[in-house]
Amino acid sequence: MKKYLYILTILVVSVSCKKNSSTPNSWILGRWELASTSGGFTYKALPRGNGNIYQFYGNNTYKKYTASQLTAQGSYRVTNLSEPNFYIIYFDRDTIGEQLAYQNGLLSLGSSAADGPVWSYQRISY
Numbered sequence: 639m640k641k642y643l644y645i646l647t648i649l650v651v652s653v654s655c656k657k658n659s660s661t662p663n664s665w666i667l668g669r670w671e672l673a674s675t676s677g678g679f680t681y682k683a684l685p686r687g688n689g690n691i692y693q694f695y696g697n698n699t700y701k702k703y704t705a706s707q708l709t710a711q712g713s714y715r716v717t718n719l720s721e722p723n724f725y726i727i728y729f730d731r732d733t734i735g736e737q738l739a740y741q742n743g744l745l746s747l748g749s750s751a752a753d754g755p756v757w758s759y760q761r762i763s764y
Contacts, residue, residue: 663716663725666694670745670759677748677755692745692759700729 672690674683684690689706694714702710712730716738719725726735727747739746748756 664696665740666716666745667696668764669693669762671762672757673744673760674758675755676758686762691762 670692671686672684672688674681676682689703691703691706693701693703698713698715700711700714701708710729714730715728717726717728717735723740725738725740727738728735736747737749743761745759745761746756747759748754
């Protein structure tokens with residue numbers, strides 16, 4: 639009897655552990671250009687072509703450009719929060735992470751808590 643329970647347990651565990659073939663959070667992939675900054679009582683829209691870009695790749699790597707100059711690159715991971723379209727993104731070996739929201743085609747990084755800064759990016763290519 640123990641033998642059958644053991645086999646049944648192994649079978650259930652192996653069936654429930656299926657591999658996800660699609661990239662989770664594939665919505666983040668592509669090139670995103672800074673469209674606006676906000677925080678406190680300030681809001682600033684930026685023109686297209688400003689050169690402040692995040693490039694997210696499917697292998698969980700990224701490149702960050704400031705004024706068209708590569709300023710950072712490495713790995714990232716995204717975890718879901720309890721609310722739809724709200725996440726935490728961790729760059730490289732960061733253990734704290736930044737709030738990440740994806741709504742209405744905009745990718746927003748930063749913290750809106752206590753009027754903290756938020757950087758909103760618009761996708762420019764996939």
